[in-house]
Amino acid sequence: MTPTMPDVIPDTDPRLTLFSRFEQDSAQPKWLMNIRKSGLARFSENGFPTLRDEDWKYTNIKAIAELPFKPVTELPASLPTAADLEKFHFLKASQTLLVFVDGQFAPTLSKLPPAQKGVLITTIKEALTKMPELIEQKLSKLSTVDANGFTGLNTAYFEDGVFIHVAASQTVEQPVHALFISSGKEAGATASTRNFIVAENSSHVTYLENYVSLGEAATLSNAVSEFFVGDNAHVEHLKFQEQDTNSFHIAGLYSEIGRAARVWSHSIALGAALSRNNIRTRLNGPGLQAVLNGLYLTHGKQLADHHMFVEHAAPNCDSHEYFNGILDDESRGVFHGRIFVHRVAQKTDAKQTNKNLLLSDNARANTKPQLEIYADDVKCTHGATVGQMDDKAIFYLRARGLPLEVARRMLMHAFAGEIIERVQHQTIREELDAIVWDRLEEKLATTN
Amino acid sequence: MSKPFLQIKNLHAGVEGRQILKGLTLEMNPGEVHAIMGPNGSGKSTLASIIAGREDYKITEGEIIYQGEDLLEMSPEDRAHKGVFLAFQYPIEIPGVNSTYFLKAALNEKRKANGQEELDAMDFLTLVKEKMKIVELPEDFLKRPVNSGFSGGEKKRNEIFQMAVLEPTLAVLDETDSGLDIDALRIVAEGVNHLKGPDKAQLVITHYQRLLDYIIPDFVHVLSDGKIIRTGDKSLALELEEKGYDWITKGEPVTA
Numbered sequence: 001m002t003p004t005m006p007d008v009i010p011d012t013d014p015r016l017t018l019f020s021r022f023e024q025d026s027a028q029p030k031w032l033m034n035i036r037k038s039g040l041a042r043f044s045e046n047g048f049p050t051l052r053d054e055d056w057k058y059t060n061i062k063a064i065a066e067l068p069f070k071p072v073t074e075l076p077a078s079l080p081t082a083a084d085l086e087k088f089h090f091l092k093a094s095q096t097l098l099v100f101v102d103g104q105f106a107p108t109l110s111k112l113p114p115a116q117k118g119v120l121i122t123t124i125k126e127a128l129t130k131m132p133e134l135i136e137q138k139l140s141k142l143s144t145v146d147a148n149g150f151t152g153l154n155t156a157y158f159e160d161g162v163f164i165h166v167a168a169s170q171t172v173e174q175p176v177h178a179l180f181i182s183s184g185k186e187a188g189a190t191a192s193t194r195n196f197i198v199a200e201n202s203s204h205v206t207y208l209e210n211y212v213s214l215g216e217a218a219t220l221s222n223a224v225s226e227f228f229v230g231d232n233a234h235v236e237h238l239k240f241q242e243q244d245t246n247s248f249h250i251a252g253l254y255s256e257i258g259r260a261a262r263v264w265s266h267s268i269a270l271g272a273a274l275s276r277n278n279i280r281t282r283l284n285g286p287g288l289q290a291v292l293n294g295l296y297l298t299h300g301k302q303l304a305d306h307h308m309f310v311e312h313a314a315p316n317c318d319s320h321e322y323f324n325g326i327l328d329d330e331s332r333g334v335f336h337g338r339i340f341v342h343r344v345a346q347k348t349d350a351k352q353t354n355k356n357l358l359l360s361d362n363a364r365a366n367t368k369p370q371l372e373i374y375a376d377d378v379k380c381t382h383g384a385t386v387g388q389m390d391d392k393a394i395f396y397l398r399a400r401g402l403p404l405e406v407a408r409r410m411l412m413h414a415f416a417g418e419i420i421e422r423v424q425h426q427t428i429r430e431e432l433d434a435i436v437w438d439r440l441e442e443k444l445a446t447t448n
Numbered sequence: 449m450s451k452p453f454l455q456i457k458n459l460h461a462g463v464e465g466r467q468i469l470k471g472l473t474l475e476m477n478p479g480e481v482h483a484i485m486g487p488n489g490s491g492k493s494t495l496a497s498i499i500a501g502r503e504d505y506k507i508t509e510g511e512i513i514y515q516g517e518d519l520l521e522m523s524p525e526d527r528a529h530k531g532v533f534l535a536f537q538y539p540i541e542i543p544g545v546n547s548t549y550f551l552k553a554a555l556n557e558k559r560k561a562n563g564q565e566e567l568d569a570m571d572f573l574t575l576v577k578e579k580m581k582i583v584e585l586p587e588d589f590l591k592r593p594v595n596s597g598f599s600g601g602e603k604k605r606n607e608i609f610q611m612a613v614l615e616p617t618l619a620v621l622d623e624t625d626s627g628l629d630i631d632a633l634r635i636v637a638e639g640v641n642h643l644k645g646p647d648k649a650q651l652v653i654t655h656y657q658r659l660l661d662y663i664i665p666d667f668v669h670v671l672s673d674g675k676i677i678r679t680g681d682k683s684l685a686l687e688l689e690e691k692g693y694d695w696i697t698k699g700e701p702v703t704a
Contacts, residue, residue: 395524398501399536
């Protein structure tokens with residue numbers, strides 16, 4: 001083995017051997033087995049990424065590779081209680097709620113919406129019997145762009161996840177809230193969640209993915225979500241991750257967006273020892289607007305990584321990426337923003353900013369823009385900042401009479417608020433604002 | 449004679465080892481409007497920043513007494529609570545901080561410090577609407593983040609609007625007129641003139657005379673190389689406009 005080769009996964013690795021479970025399962029449709037096998041092949045070829053991999057050079061996942069691999073294949077016998085659920089956010093206002101425990105659907109904790117014509121909101125397991133053709137046609141079509149072992153592993157081992165299909169011109173009034181609970185009892189317990197969202201032409205839907213933990217074990221949440229957004233559709237997606245700081249969280253968000261559609265995709269990362277979001281967005285039809293928006297608040301030794309790939313494959317599209325991080329203690333924020341503009345994608349308006357506020361001398365941010373532009377009439381801007389709180393702004397506020405502590409708090413809140421205010425759904429935005437506000441207040445209380 | 453409202457005595461100050469103010473002395477009485485004019489680099493903005501409490505400057509000598517108290521000993525927020533207001537030359541953009549929220553917090557901090565009851569949202573809105581008329585600002589201004597994405601002129605008008613709401617006892621305007629057209633200039637002047645009162649004073653720092661057509665100063669001071677080299681009435685501003693700063697700074701003989 002030469003040093004530049006990926007670390008080879010030995011044949012005896014449970015990540016390879018445990019796959020026999022699916023091979024022995026005669027209920028698996030053949031096409032699905034083929035998809036799973038291709039995922040396994042991808043994992044075994046690529047293995048886990050290492051620091052030698054340009055796309056992972058700031059994010060060391062060695063601790064994940066060293067975890068035992070314990071895929072959760074059944075719903076745990078003891079489910080979270082109502083009291084357990086109370087500590088999680090966004091529940092009060094959720095009329096549609098799908099709860100998954102360690103990646104397995106928990107019907108008794110969930111509230112599925114009344115049937116609506118043209119709308120199917122369910123689990124992917126259930127959808128395999130209700131809309132198998134659609135899934136066969138599209139599943140894994142987007143995620144294959146990514147040659148990373150985690151997505152491969154998810155594709156091979158996924159158990160369940162959210163399925164949303166909104167037919168043309170239909171509107172889902174209530175946000176769909178998916179709560180993914182990691183019970184956090186056993187190190188290496190792995191939830192391979194697979195979400196699949198199809199919003200046909202001119203449909204409207206808001207989808208909230210909420211990843212949380214109950215226990216403190218070093219679990220792995222390895223999720224993949226694929227979004228197929230039709231022409232003129234409006235889709236808002238908010239991913240909220242607040243898992244235990246001993247756990248690991250990897251997510252792939254793959255989307256393909258059609259003509260004149262509008263998409264808002266928010267990623268809020270507050271938890272996990274290490275979290276990595278691989279966000280791959282393909283702008284497929286002309287005249288669409290995509291807002292990719294994110295906020296990470298880290299402390300202790302946390303690391304939050306957003307790895308973006310926005311592909312402009314059609315003219316007149318806007319993609320606006322805004323990612324802000326507030327980093328305390330020895331934590332790390334990583335942002336990699338790749339924008340690829342195809343030759344046909346004239347009049348592209350691609351904007352990318354990544355701002356990092358360091359609250360401690362030992363916090364660090366790595367930020368890297370990467371623009372590849374093959375069209376000649378485009379507007380592409382990027383900007384990144386890493387720094388302490390702006391002294392000039394603090395002085396401005398103090399000169400207006402705000403005490404130093406109030407000024408600091410206001411600026412920190414503002415820094416997060418820039419991101420939060422882009423959330424379109426009012427109830428979700430307000431709750432998010434309150435959550436982040438509480439987090440920052442705690443932070444100030446501990447730094448004083 | 450009653451004590452002056454503001455006394456700046458022999459002020460020496462600098463930044464990063466560079467001396468900017470070199471013995472500035474100035475007195476203002478209540479009810480007065482003073483203008484400070486001077487060429488670029490003469491120390492005008494430094495003086496404004498020091499009065500407001502910016503900590504980047506090192507004061508090596510002298511003092512500032514404001515209403516009988518040592519101003520330099522106070523934090524910027526204390527000064528604001530005691531009625532000092534600086535209209536910034538370059539107002540800071542604060543994305544994410546809502547203008548209404550910010551201004552209400554500022555006003556209530558001041559009221560709290562002065563033993564007054566805090567204004568609730570309704571009372572605040574009533575006050576703000578009244579003040580907005582003075583500066584002719586559209587109401588959606590208040591919903592936007594502080595100065596964020598504002599044009600240069602909007603930022604300056606926002607400073608005057610904040611000033612109108614906070615009703616300072618000592619208002620310092622740091623080149624508020626720069627970059628403004630005549631209409632905006634008139635609005636700014638109106639804001640300042642609204643503030644005038646027997647127990648208040650305004651210090652207007654400007655490079656050009658034209659603002660002083662609208663805000664009539666009682667005194668005009670010429671600042672050059674960190675010192676006030678000449679004081680006169682409003683006609684001094686006109687003379688400066690006509691003859692240029694060299695006329696004074698180069699020390700040519702003049703007939704006063």
